[in-house]
Amino acid sequence: MEYHLNLPLEKDIIKKLHIADILYVSGTIFTARDEAHHKMLGLKKTSLPFDPSSMGLFHCGPLMKKKAKGWQVISAGPTTSSRMEIFEDAFIDKFKVSIIIGKGGMGDRTKKALQKNHSVYTAYTGGAGALAADRIENVPAVYWLDELGMPEAVWIMNVKEFGPLVVAMDAHGASIYEKKK
């Protein structure tokens, strides 16, 4: 099935999603890689400068260019999600993100956390950074840029029809990666 959805995903929609469904999402996403996961887990939810539960989590270290006003996204495909496996169950429990966008798949801990919190993990085509950048409308904010550097900083992005995303791990405990092994 193909769906065109707004973020954050509603629980009743997440229930309908199964592995191999194709999504195009619109709304706000934030990028977080290893360093940002580590940093955010060490902070109080209330002290964050943004609300992760209202956004999609994008495993991405984008290539950005500074403009006179704000930032331009040059290329922004997903990074390898398995690196975040050591953080992700605690991250989903704490921040209640409804959707993760990454590549390559994640492990058992994440799979259980997705089931428990009614979230989905979706795969965007790795390396398709120029195409992804074209679906990002603007970048309203960036956090911890000086501290973490461009790839590891948290970038807030407004996206339109961002996809195709393949539902790769659903809220029912199924993983497309196990099916293929």
Added chain:
Amino acid sequence: MNMKKVEQGIIEVIKKAETELPHDVIQALKKASKKETGIAKIQLDTILKNIEIAKTSHRPMCQDTGIQTFFVDVGIDFPYIKNIEKWIVQGVQQATNDIPLRPNTVDPFTGENHRDNTGDYVPYITWNFSEGTDVTIISLPKGGGSENMSKLGMLKPGVGMEGVKDFIVNEMIQAGGNPCPPTVVGIGIGGGADLSLKLGKKALLRPVGVRHKNTTIAAMEKELIKRINESGIGPMGLGGHTTVLDVHIEKAHRHPASLPVGIAVQCWADRRATLVIHQDLSWEVL
């Protein structure tokens, strides 16, 4: 001598590698797309669409613009040998701003990003010297996701070539969707630990679809392509018939007690471009 002009050549060769895939890779991806259906085909068509956008908008196809890696062949009668390294380093720094490239060099101890894609031992340059007056520089930007799937096996010689093949196939199945398949796999067999990995990386310079001239090695390449593709991992690990676009093997003589196998993995973005600098400092990007 117009040094500024030569640095521009370095920027141009990086730019070509980052924004335009070689013809052989695009052909292989198109061929794979025709064979696949469903999610596998969606992945390949998304890749092909992305390649087109990157080329026409002159933007890097992937946000991971890699560790800047160069294979340099120096003609020993080129008159400005001492300048080559400086040109490359300054070209990389300038390219980071101009193209732009993602700042990808991080100090392993402090975690600090050097912000210009240079640092200790980076850009990573492999030097070779030959007869002649030209310098040939191949740019091979190397992404982190695929590099993380590199492997070194110090196998027991007794396992023979069957053991070597099993090791490679198992490692590529373990890698799954992580290195952004369909990949190009470079294998170095023999030498020592470092040389086998180096040969694996050098093997990535060979165009997709070109077999080794030694027929025994060529047959092993074909067998490995078949076996890895039969795993069903498919594009991005989401299932399908295309897990590798190609497997390239190079060999070195080994110590009687050792059978090193180095695996270097390149994502579908098998980015390569070549710059030739002549003795009058004119240059062209091929």
